Amino acid sequence: MDxxxxxxxxxxxxxxxxxxxxxxxxxxxxxxxxxxxxxxxxRFEEVAYLLIHGTLPTKVELNTYKKRLIQGxxxxxxxxxxxxQLPVKTNPMDVLRTAxxxxxxxxxxxxxxxxxxxxxxxxxxxxxxxxxxxxxQTNDQHLTVISEQNSIAGHFLYLLQGHVPDAxxxxxxxxxxxxxxxxxxxxxxxxxxxxxxxxSDFYSAIVAAIGTLRGPLHGGANEAxxxxxxxxxxxxxxxxxxxxxxxxxxxxxxxxxxxxxxSDPRTSIIKPWAKKxxxxxxxxxxxxxxxxxxxVMWDExxxxxxxxxxxxxxxxxxxxxxxxxxxxFVISRLSGWTAHIRxxxxxxxxxxxxxxxxxxxxxxxxxxxxxx
Amino acid sequence: MDxxxxxxxxxxxxxxxxxxxxxxxxxxxxxxxxxxxxxxxxRFEEVAYLLIHGTLPTKVELNTYKKRLIQGxxxxxxxxxxxxQLPVKTNPMDVLRTAxxxxxxxxxxxxxxxxxxxxxxxxxxxxxxxxxxxxxQTNDQHLTVISEQNSIAGHFLYLLQGHVPDAxxxxxxxxxxxxxxxxxxxxxxxxxxxxxxxxSDFYSAIVAAIGTLRGPLHGGANEAxxxxxxxxxxxxxxxxxxxxxxxxxxxxxxxxxxxxxxSDPRTSIIKPWAKKxxxxxxxxxxxxxxxxxxxVMWDExxxxxxxxxxxxxxxxxxxxxxxxxxxxFVISRLSGWTAHIRxxxxxxxxxxxxxxxxxxxxxxxxxxxxxx
Numbered sequence: 001m002d003x004x005x006x007x008x009x010x011x012x013x014x015x016x017x018x019x020x021x022x023x024x025x026x027x028x029x030x031x032x033x034x035x036x037x038x039x040x041x042x043r044f045e046e047v048a049y050l051l052i053h054g055t056l057p058t059k060v061e062l063n064t065y066k067k068r069l070i071q072g073x074x075x076x077x078x079x080x081x082x083x084x085q086l087p088v089k090t091n092p093m094d095v096l097r098t099a100x101x102x103x104x105x106x107x108x109x110x111x112x113x114x115x116x117x118x119x120x121x122x123x124x125x126x127x128x129x130x131x132x133x134x135x136x137q138t139n140d141q142h143l144t145v146i147s148e149q150n151s152i153a154g155h156f157l158y159l160l161q162g163h164v165p166d167a168x169x170x171x172x173x174x175x176x177x178x179x180x181x182x183x184x185x186x187x188x189x190x191x192x193x194x195x196x197x198x199x200s201d202f203y204s205a206i207v208a209a210i211g212t213l214r215g216p217l218h219g220g221a222n223e224a225x226x227x228x229x230x231x232x233x234x235x236x237x238x239x240x241x242x243x244x245x246x247x248x249x250x251x252x253x254x255x256x257x258x259x260x261x262x263s264d265p266r267t268s269i270i271k272p273w274a275k276k277x278x279x280x281x282x283x284x285x286x287x288x289x290x291x292x293x294x295x296v297m298w299d300e301x302x303x304x305x306x307x308x309x310x311x312x313x314x315x316x317x318x319x320x321x322x323x324x325x326x327x328x329f330v331i332s333r334l335s336g337w338t339a340h341i342r343x344x345x346x347x348x349x350x351x352x353x354x355x356x357x358x359x360x361x362x363x364x365x366x367x368x369x370x371x372x
Numbered sequence: 373m374d375x376x377x378x379x380x381x382x383x384x385x386x387x388x389x390x391x392x393x394x395x396x397x398x399x400x401x402x403x404x405x406x407x408x409x410x411x412x413x414x415r416f417e418e419v420a421y422l423l424i425h426g427t428l429p430t431k432v433e434l435n436t437y438k439k440r441l442i443q444g445x446x447x448x449x450x451x452x453x454x455x456x457q458l459p460v461k462t463n464p465m466d467v468l469r470t471a472x473x474x475x476x477x478x479x480x481x482x483x484x485x486x487x488x489x490x491x492x493x494x495x496x497x498x499x500x501x502x503x504x505x506x507x508x509q510t511n512d513q514h515l516t517v518i519s520e521q522n523s524i525a526g527h528f529l530y531l532l533q534g535h536v537p538d539a540x541x542x543x544x545x546x547x548x549x550x551x552x553x554x555x556x557x558x559x560x561x562x563x564x565x566x567x568x569x570x571x572s573d574f575y576s577a578i579v580a581a582i583g584t585l586r587g588p589l590h591g592g593a594n595e596a597x598x599x600x601x602x603x604x605x606x607x608x609x610x611x612x613x614x615x616x617x618x619x620x621x622x623x624x625x626x627x628x629x630x631x632x633x634x635s636d637p638r639t640s641i642i643k644p645w646a647k648k649x650x651x652x653x654x655x656x657x658x659x660x661x662x663x664x665x666x667x668v669m670w671d672e673x674x675x676x677x678x679x680x681x682x683x684x685x686x687x688x689x690x691x692x693x694x695x696x697x698x699x700x701f702v703i704s705r706l707s708g709w710t711a712h713i714r715x716x717x718x719x720x721x722x723x724x725x726x727x728x729x730x731x732x733x734x735x736x737x738x739x740x741x742x743x744x
Contacts, residue, residue, distance in 0.1 A: 015727055017731030023729075042737075056740070081453070082454050086477040087477065094473065098474050102454070106459065186724055187566055187569060187570050191566045195563055196587075197589070198585070200592075204586050207469060208567065212566060212576065214573065216571050217570045351379050351562065352379060352381065353386075354385070355386050359388065365409035366428060368430070371431075
């Protein structure tokens with residue numbers, strides 16, 4: 001094996017028509033549209049539709065799509081019973097992994113429940129499952145999970161806050177969902193494609209992707225970034241702490257990227273939203289600490305902040321518990337995963353690579369009484 | 373992308389010290405021991421220990437390991453409550469995926485519940501979960517899942533049959549578990565490694581692997597093979613039916629292999645067990661039908677029967693429901709998956725490949741009122 005191919009870095013393993021990531025070191029397009037245009041002009045539901053269906057929806061298509069998303073807000077009673085069994089300390093990513101796996105038992109993929117039908121359901125379903133579980137385990141409350149909000153961001157904030165959300169807050173969350181929606185052959189998407197390549201079902205692929213996104217080297221990075229920001233009380237301690245991490249050669253979460261080499265095009269979109277929320281709340285401290293970390297990382301190492309870093313701050317200002325950050329990434333990325341599962345199915349070949357063997361040479365069997 | 377690299381066929385993506393598959397077109401070793409030696413001389417528990425720990429266990433180590441396996445037979449009450457929510461028609465693979473995901477909520481990986489601890493638990497746990505669910509949904513029975521059998525095959529047959537199993541039946545199942553235990557970078561193992569590469573937890577990797585194994589191009593093949601065998605009433609209809617499938621260029625399940633080119637070394641081990649059970653029951657019909665299919669496939673296409681084909685027959689003669697065939701593959705392969713997760717962790721790099729872009733060129737955004 002070529003040393004460079006560890007982790008398949010830089011190795012092309014297939015084709016996609018869904019997105020471009022990091023062409024000439026930067027840049028991100030979904031189905032040919034720049035991420036800047038989509039974040040500035042579209043709503044998340046248009047972007048999800050675009051990713052899954054290949055075209056931006058007309059007004060009629062978007063309205064139909066939003067109606068289906070609202071229909072997906074309700075939870076089967078069996079799901080509620082299962083969620084009630086999951087302890088309050090459970091990692092919310094494990095809650096989502098289990099909820100989706102259970103739904104796959106109750107409403108398996110079929111001619112009636114097609115992949116497209118399930119995909120439309122899962123975004124709302126994951127929001128409802130997460131907040132139902134949270135309300136039950138923290139307040140012993142059987143939360144009413146039908147918000148009638150016609151956006152995923154609105155549905156999430158409504159269930160979290162208990163009222164129709166502020167329009168600017170909804171928009172801030174919406175933009176972050178757009179930015180998180182799709183990213184080519186990242187690890188979770190690749191896991192979904194590997195699963196799909198065996199002709200397994202839609203739920204199994206999504207469950208594999210959720211479990212993969214969970215790791216701190218992938219989706220878990222936004223939570224890790226927030227925990228790091230939270231360690232510092234002021235700008236000087238953030239600067240000193242970051243320098244210390246660099247001296248210790250520790251991984252600083254929320255910085256750099258396997259594919260982007262010069263910058264993450266999503267950072268310059270999400271950072272102003274973090275600033276806007278900091279200003280609105282008159283609470284700039286976390287933002288200034290974050291900027292201090294970003295400045296040290298750039299000055300010392302020329303490593304840029306990625307999407308996870310300032311998304312974490314947006315979520316913080318929106319009052320979202322840190323452990324929900326990666327679940328929000330799931331809820332958004334469901335759209336990209338769905339697009340990739342469909343694409344894999346349309347031109348499938350079993351993904352089954354090889355390994356170089358570096359283990360023991362052939363050796364004779366030793367009976368149990370002769371083993372030492 | 374090189375056309376040949378579709379599905380990463382023939383592409384080496386990493387290193388392993390766990391097994392060799394198909395060197396010079398055939399042959400399988402686990403940690404240097406030939407599959408023939410292991411199937412002839414070892415019990416499954418020794419093989420699982422070998423795969424996970426790298427050496428065959430001493431008597432003391434094996435006894436300790438078996439005690440841990442017996443300890444894993446019990447089910448947390450929350451697992452029973454969750455299993456009771458899963459309808460009788462659920463695919464048993466979805467039951468296992470959900471049970472393992474739920475256990476990850478109840479007993480998450482930690483310094484106390486290490487990967488090794490969880491791995492030792494999961495094999496017995498999966499047997500108990502599957503049979504508890506089955507008894508509850510088919511007979512409304514709260515099955516006692518502690519069999520005290522000190523082998524996985526014995527535990528499974530005890531819970532299925534309700535009594536201490538016949539020694540030859542236990543041995544037949546044991547051999548099939550040895551043969552299914554490990555197979556290098558197959559799709560489910562690769563999915564587990566992709567998941568692990570993000571530094572996600574042990575359960576997430578296993579859940580990803582279960583979902584991936586589920587597909588008919590992978591673990592699902594043994595069930596598909598049985599369904600095909602069941603379609604025929606006698607040898608002539610099996611021969612004619614197989615020829616027809618070949619004429620239609622249909623995929624015949626249980627034949628050929630991505631890596632093995634000449635033969636599957638496991639087939640010549642499992643086939644005599646199918647014959648032995650057929651003779652013992654004085655019921656050779658299914659065996660003769662299977663041999664007829666195998667003969668036509670070889671005569672017409674020089675395609676060999678793989679492990680799944682005759683394993684299916686062994687399970688049939690043991691009275692195991694067809695929908696449990698792939699779950700048995702899970703229970704065995706947990707050992708190989710565990711070995712690979714540990715190996716991936718010991719020398720980890722995020723698995724994040726690239727894709728060639730074949731989608732639309734960059735295009736200007738179109739507002740919703742202008743879309744047609």
